[in-house]
Amino acid sequence: MKLLKKIKNNKNSLVLLLVTTLFMSCTNYLDVDTDTDNPTVAPLSLLLTNIEVSINNVNNYNNYTASLLSVYTHQTTAREEQDQYGIRVDNINMSNDWNAIYLTLNDIETLIKQSTETGDLVYLGIGQMQKAYLMSIAVDLWGDVPYSEAGQLKSGIISPKFDDQKVIYTSIFELIKQAKKNIATGAGNQKPGKNDLFYEGDTAKWIKFANSFQLKLYNQVRLTSAFDQAGFNALIAENNFFTSLTDDFQFNQTKNLSPTDERNSYFLESYNSTQFGTYQSPWFYEILKGMNPNIHSGNPDPRLPYYFFNQLKDGQFPPDQGNTTTGNPNADYWDKSTGFFSIRFGSTGPDRDRSAESSYTYPGIFPAGGRYDDNKGGIMSADPKLATGIAPHRIFTYAEFLYVQAELMQVGKLSGDVTAKFQEALNASFAKVDQVVSKNGSAQTIPVLIGSTSVTTFTNKVIAEYTAASADKKLEIIMTQKWVATYGDPMDQYTDYRRTGFPILANPLSTTKEYQLDNGNGFLINDAQTVLNNPFQQSFFWPQDELNSNSKAPAQKNPGTYKIFWAK
Numbered sequence: 001m002k003l004l005k006k007i008k009n010n011k012n013s014l015v016l017l018l019v020t021t022l023f024m025s026c027t028n029y030l031d032v033d034t035d036t037d038n039p040t041v042a043p044l045s046l047l048l049t050n051i052e053v054s055i056n057n058v059n060n061y062n063n064y065t066a067s068l069l070s071v072y073t074h075q076t077t078a079r080e081e082q083d084q085y086g087i088r089v090d091n092i093n094m095s096n097d098w099n100a101i102y103l104t105l106n107d108i109e110t111l112i113k114q115s116t117e118t119g120d121l122v123y124l125g126i127g128q129m130q131k132a133y134l135m136s137i138a139v140d141l142w143g144d145v146p147y148s149e150a151g152q153l154k155s156g157i158i159s160p161k162f163d164d165q166k167v168i169y170t171s172i173f174e175l176i177k178q179a180k181k182n183i184a185t186g187a188g189n190q191k192p193g194k195n196d197l198f199y200e201g202d203t204a205k206w207i208k209f210a211n212s213f214q215l216k217l218y219n220q221v222r223l224t225s226a227f228d229q230a231g232f233n234a235l236i237a238e239n240n241f242f243t244s245l246t247d248d249f250q251f252n253q254t255k256n257l258s259p260t261d262e263r264n265s266y267f268l269e270s271y272n273s274t275q276f277g278t279y280q281s282p283w284f285y286e287i288l289k290g291m292n293p294n295i296h297s298g299n300p301d302p303r304l305p306y307y308f309f310n311q312l313k314d315g316q317f318p319p320d321q322g323n324t325t326t327g328n329p330n331a332d333y334w335d336k337s338t339g340f341f342s343i344r345f346g347s348t349g350p351d352r353d354r355s356a357e358s359s360y361t362y363p364g365i366f367p368a369g370g371r372y373d374d375n376k377g378g379i380m381s382a383d384p385k386l387a388t389g390i391a392p393h394r395i396f397t398y399a400e401f402l403y404v405q406a407e408l409m410q411v412g413k414l415s416g417d418v419t420a421k422f423q424e425a426l427n428a429s430f431a432k433v434d435q436v437v438s439k440n441g442s443a444q445t446i447p448v449l450i451g452s453t454s455v456t457t458f459t460n461k462v463i464a465e466y467t468a469a470s471a472d473k474k475l476e477i478i479m480t481q482k483w484v485a486t487y488g489d490p491m492d493q494y495t496d497y498r499r500t501g502f503p504i505l506a507n508p509l510s511t512t513k514e515y516q517l518d519n520g521n522g523f524l525i526n527d528a529q530t531v532l533n534n535p536f537q538q539s540f541f542w543p544q545d546e547l548n549s550n551s552k553a554p555a556q557k558n559p560g561t562y563k564i565f566w567a568k
Contacts (some may be wrong), residue, residue: 001182006386009443016513019478021388022568041114044114044115044118044120044123047110047114048123048195049195049197050249051104051107051127052197052198054100054102055108055251056197057096057397058101058134059097059137059491060393061269062268062294063093064093064097065096065098065491066084066266066491067093067094067278067441068082068087068094070278071281071345072135072490072494072536073483073493073497073503074281074283074345074482074499075281075345076278076279076281077280077281077347079277081341083345085532085537085560086344086501086533086534087541089541090543091200091247091541092233094541095545098138098142098543101137101545102150102151104134105131105151106153108127108267109131109151111124111127112128115188118351119187120190121182121185121187121189122182122185122188122191122203123188123190124182124204124236125179125180125181125182126183126206128178128179128182129180129209131483132172132176133167135175136169136217136345139169140495140563140564141564142542143165143564144165144396145168146163146170146437147171155228155461157429157554159400160552160555161552162552168177172217175215176214180211180475184207188558189406192365197251197252205247207240208240208242208247209242209396210261211241212241212396212401213234213249213396215404215408216404217405217491220499220566221565222413222568231499236414238454244398245397245431245432245435247398248394249390249395249397250392250393250396252321253346253390253391253392253393254390255384255476262387263388264369264391265390265393266367266368266391266488268389270368270370271381271387272382272389278363279343279360280308280340280361280363281345281506282340282342282344282515282517283344283505284487286517287462287480288304288498289301289335291516292516293516295477295503296465298395299461300463301431301458302428302430302449302455302458302510303304303366303449303484304338304373305364305373306372306433306446306449307363307366307367307371307438308361308362308364309361309362309364309387310341310361310373310377311341311358311359311361311362311380312341313376314337314338314375316343318356318359319556320354320355320357321354321355321356321359323363327522327523329355329521329523331351332349332352332526334359337520339377340361341356341360341361344515346532348530348531349529349530358379359464364438365436365440365442365446366437367389367487368391368442369390369391370389371387371462372389372444374445376529377378385443388442390439391436391488392436394432396485397432398428398487399428399485400485401426402421402424403420403478403479406422406425406477406478407419407478407482409421410475415562418474419467422463423459424461424467425482426459426462426463426481426497427450427459429449429481429485430449430455430482432460432485433449433450454481456497462477466478468472476502476503476504479496479500479502480502482496495564497565498538506530506531508527508530509532516528534560536560537560538559538560539559539562539564540559541556542554544556
């Protein structure tokens with residue numbers, strides 16, 4: 001085939017074609033149908049890059065489950081079925097995550113097979129680590145899933161069995177140990193470099209991630225029989241975990257638009273969308289603003305202008321639907337003092353479904369690479385002069401790891417000064433915001449958080465609140481701050497809520513006021529206009545397409561009662 005291609009592009013070679021055809025045997029003729037320009041075996045370097053791009057999609061925004069989970073964790077709100085915990089069996093975003101996980105698993109199995117055969121053990125270990133990560137996500141979302149027979153099409157398995165979720169977790173722990181050993185050998189003629197989009201082939205960072213992620217998983221199963229005390233003790237004794245923000249397991253987004261748009265997916269879903277669909281949660285906002293009477297009351301969070309961009313300036317009347325004659329803003333939720341404008345979870349109010357594109361609050365520079373809120377307002381767009389879209393997809397960071405350690409100390413599973421560790425986690429959370437901002441390329445003048453008076457005041461008050469709290473309240477404060485710090489990456493927070501019951505989420509069925517805000521304009525929020533008609537979904541439906549096509553699949557679950565084995 002390569003010969004034919006060359007001849008087609010060179011008329012002078014027609015003679016060569018005739019002569020070659022006359023003297024070529026049938027067998028030899030068939031041998032030329034090997035196109036070395038289009039190999040059937042992908043190089044390890046290209047396989048790894050493709051796998052990591054796909055891993056970035058899992059639990060991301062735009063077309064994947066972060067758009068759902070951020071509503072379930074009350075960091076955002078929506079008008080679609082995820083409102084009131086109503087995700088259906090045919091939800092596209094949910095199916096996209098399932099497909100992304102298992103298509104990527106096929107590539108990982110290929111990487112594992114090829115690197116085993118060639119002795120490229122660093123590639124092998126990274127492949128094993130990525131398989132462990134993906135399968136933990138699959139279990140955390142769905143429970144029992146295909147594992148031992150998944151990705152075995154070449155072996156003739158077209159209907160893989162669904163393995164027990166706890167058994168899968170046991171295998172994941174073992175897989176991480178194998179991955180660490182293989183990475184640590186440094187063996188192989190081929191070594192990952194720039195093609196490794198997470199750590200650029202830095203084996204020391206991969207091992208730190210493996211250990212830190214393993215500790216996270218031990219924390220998730222700490223109340224179950226899957227908790228291996230000896231393995232946990234050995235991991236702690238190894239003491240080789242994340243030590244700084246440079247260790248973060250994240251996918252760095254860029255401003256490139258071609259050949260693919262590489263900007264942050266949350267940015268693409270909001271700033272670059274023709275239809276606004278993900279709204280900022282008033283519940284989340286009120287906690288950050290210090291309005292919630294039960295946690296951080298009177299202690300506004302300095303990250304507010306980094307988290308949200310208000311199109312409305314302080315005191316600006318909503319232009320889309322506000323009635324200037326009556327003074328009624330016709331808003332489902334609006335804070336006149338800041339310009340924050342959104343819709344509530346479970347709202348049935350008359351203003352929920354109005355078109356107010358010029359009033360809604362957008363995600364800010366930290367979670368999405370959007371705009372820092374300098375209180376100048378303005379209609380938002382994807383104009384790179386206003387918002388670059390450069391912000392990483394934060395999957396598991398140093399700050400989050402510190403909160404994991406603080407939780408383990410708080411519940412007595414890990415020794416150490418929990419207050420100091422919690423303080424360390426708070427500091428790392430603010431430093432992470434500064435890091436994201438510094439790499440965003442914004443033309444705005446944006447204050448540095450670390451070292452500022454506002455951050456010092458806020459953290460001192462949080463620590464004082466923590467110190468005076470009961471043991472249960474202390475855990476709530478740790479988990480709430482972890483929830484705040486990880487805005488834009490809701491997967492672990494969905495898991496944390498199911499494990500611990502924290503943070504406390506908005507509850508339209510509450511007999512007390514759900515929202516505390518009085519914006520001073522005479523049009524108070526009517527809590528009776530928020531409802532909840534579905535139970536909180538403890539797991540996702542298995543995609544119906546999988547159940548229909550897989551002869552070994554179980555009957556569909558009830559996600560309101562089907563719990564993951566580590567759930568509270």
